Amino acid sequence: MFKTPIPKQELDDRLTKFYSLMNEVYPDWDTAVILSKVNQYYFTGTMQDGMLLVTKERKAFYFVRRSFERAKAESLFSDIYPMESYRDAVAVTGGDCGNTFVETEVVTWGIMDRLQKYFKMGTISSLDRVILAVRSVKSPLELEKLEHAGKQHDDLLQHIVPALLREGMNEAEFVAEILVKMVELGHQGICRFSMFQTEMVVGQIGFGESSIYPTSFDGPGGAYGLCPAVPLGGSRERKLRKGDLIFVDIGFGYDGYHTDKTQIYLFGGKPTDEMIKLQRACIEVQARLALLLKPGAVPSEIYQTVTNELSDDFKQNFMGFGQRQVKFLGHGVGLHVDEFPVIANGFKDPLAENMVIALEPKKGLADLGMVGVEDTYIVTPQGGRCITGGGKDIIVI
Template identity: 25%
Template sequence: MNHKARLQALRSKLALSSTRALLLTHGPDVRYLSGFTGSNAVLLVFARSTVLLTDGRYTTQARQETAGSGARVVIGKRLASEACVLLLRAGVTSVAYDSNHTTVAALSRFEAALPESHGKVARRRFFSPMADSPVASLRQVKDSEELQGMAEAAAVGCQIFEDVLHHLAAGVAEREIAAELEYAARRRGAEGMSFDTIVASGRRSALPHGHASAQPLPRRGFVTMDFGVILGGYCSDMTRTVYMGKPTREEKSAYQAVLEAEQAGIEAVRAGVTGASVDAASRAVLRRAGLANYFSHSTGHGVGLEIHEGPRLAAKSEDVLAEGMVVTVEPGVYLPERFGIRIEDMVVVEATGARVLTFSPKELLML
C-alpha cells in the first residue's frame, strides 16, 4: 500500500482548510495512512512530517508495519502527554481532530495533558473538532491494490457460502450455520468475520438484523444469511436468501421482486450519481410489486477497512458516487411474523456502471 501517497493526498486536503496539524486515534484511519495495525496509537500529521505514537508492546510491530510510510515511530507510556509535547514543539497553536471518532474521554485526556499555562478555555480551543474527516473521504475511493484485495475478500465470502450449503437442513440451529460459515472463513484464510453473522430463518427472517439464534431451521421457509470476512484488513459483505422446502406462489413472487430490485439498484450504480438515485431505483421496483412498505432500511453503504463507510445509498443521501468506491446494494422486504428476504452484492463503482464482486448465484435455491 502506498501510504506516502495517501499522506500527501491528506496534506493537500488539510492545506485547503489551513489546518497545520491533524490528530488521529481511529484505528482504521491510522492503518490507512501508516500501515500500523496495533490497538493503541495516536497519529500526528503535520505539513511536512508524520509521527506515530504507540506503547512498548508494539515497538517492533510499529517499526515493521510503518516502514516506507515516512512516519516516525515514537514509543511512550502516556500517549496523550507525548502527543501534546510534540504538538507544542512543532509550534502549532491548534490541532484538528476527527470529532466522529474521538470520544469525550479521549479528548479530555488530551486537554488535561496540555500545560496548566494554557488554561481551561485555551485547552479547549487548542483542539479543534473536524466533523467532516478528510481521511474518511480519501478512504471511500479505493486504489487498484485495495480493489484487488477487496475482490479477494469477496471471493472468500462466495466460497464459504458454497461451503455451507450442504449443512442447511431442517432442525439444524441457526447458530450452527453461523459457526460453519465462520469456520469455513478461517479455513479459507480470512482473519475473521467483518460483522456478527446473520442467520435468520422462518418467521425470524422478517428481522432485518436477526442474529443467529438457537432456533432450528424450518422444514419450510426462508433462510437469510448475511455475512462477510476480513482479508488483508478489508471487509466483504454479502447476503443470500434460500428456501427450505417448496415456496408458495406469494413467496416466489416476493423473492423475484427483491431480486429485480437489487438488479435495478446495481444497474443504477455509476460514477456521478447520488446515493439517493440508486436507492430510488431499487425502491421503485418494490413499489410496483406492492412491497415498498416492507422495505425498512437503506439500499446500501460503502465498504472498506470498515464494514460501514461512506457513501450512503439512502433515500435522502446526497453522496455522489465516484470511480473506485465499493458499495453494497441490498434491498429487502420484511413481512412481520411471516417472512423476510434480502439479496446483497458488493460492487465497484466505475465510470459507466458497476462491477459486481460477489458472484454467488442469486436464483432462488430450494433445499
C-alpha cells in the same frame, strides 16, 4: 512472519489525498489527531495502541505505546516514535495543535481531557467525514484484496453453506459452523463496523421469522440472537424446520477488507410463488441500482430514482419489516462493513470511480422471514461491477 507490508508509496498517496481534501474543505486547519485503530492502519500500515498526528505543514508523526517493536516490524511509515504518555509526543511536536480536528465518532470525553492536559488546542472540529471520504475511493491494492474477499464470499454462500444445513440444528450452531468454513477460506475472523457500539459475529443470520425480528442494528434484516445481553449470533432455541426460509447476511474480511453479501435459502420444501416473485423483484432492483453506480452519479438521486419506481405495494415491508424499515439501499464497504458513500437521501457528493458499494434490496414476509439480495460492487464508468457473484434466486436445500 507478516505479510508483505503496505508499500510506502501507497501510504504516502493516502496522506497526500488526506492533505488535499483537508485543505479544500477546512483551509484553516492546523492539526489532525487520529486515534481510531482502523484509521491508524489505513495511514500507517499497522494497528497499534497509538496516535497519528498530521499537520498542515505536511508533517506526520506516529506515536506508539504498544507495540512500538511490532509497528516498526510491520510498517514502512517514515516517522514512528515510542510513547509512554502524551508528554512524549509533545516533546517531538511542540504541543501547540492550533485548530484541531479529531474523530468525534470515536474519541471519548475522557480521551479529550487527557489530550488537552498536554496539548494546546484552539477550535476542535470533526475529522470523520474527511477520512471517510478519503477511504471511500479504493486503490488498486485495496481493490485486489476486496476482489479476493468477494470471490471467497461467493464460493462460501453458493457452494459451502448449503451442505451445512440440517434439520434440527439451531441458529447458534449454524453460525459457528459458517465461521469455521469462513476462516478456512481465509476470512480474518472478525467483521468491523464503524457504527458506534456495533458488534457482530459474522453478520445477521436467521431461520424463518427470526430474520424479521426487531434489533438495534440499522439494517433490513433481524435476528433473535443469543439473549438480551448478546442480541446477535444466533438463537440456541430456534431450530431449523422443513419449509423454513434461511437468511444469511454476512461480511467476509480478508487482510482487513470486507465484502458484504446476502443469500436466501429454503430448507426441505419448495418456495411459494410469492417468495419467488419477491426474490426476483429484489434482484431486479439490485440490477437497476448497479447500472447507476457510475462516476458523477449522486447517491441521493440514485435513491430517489429507484424508490420512486417501486409500487406502493412493494414498498410495504421493503428494506425491513413493519415500521422497522431502513432509509437506504446500499452502503460503502472496505476496512469497515459500513462506510461512505450511502445510497440514501442526504448524500449529495457524487460517486467516484473505484468506490466500493454493497447494494441490498430486501423485503420482509409476515411469519416467514426476509427475502432479497446483497452484493458488493465497484463503481466504474459502465456502472457497478459485481465482485461477489451477483444476486441469485432462493437456493432450495
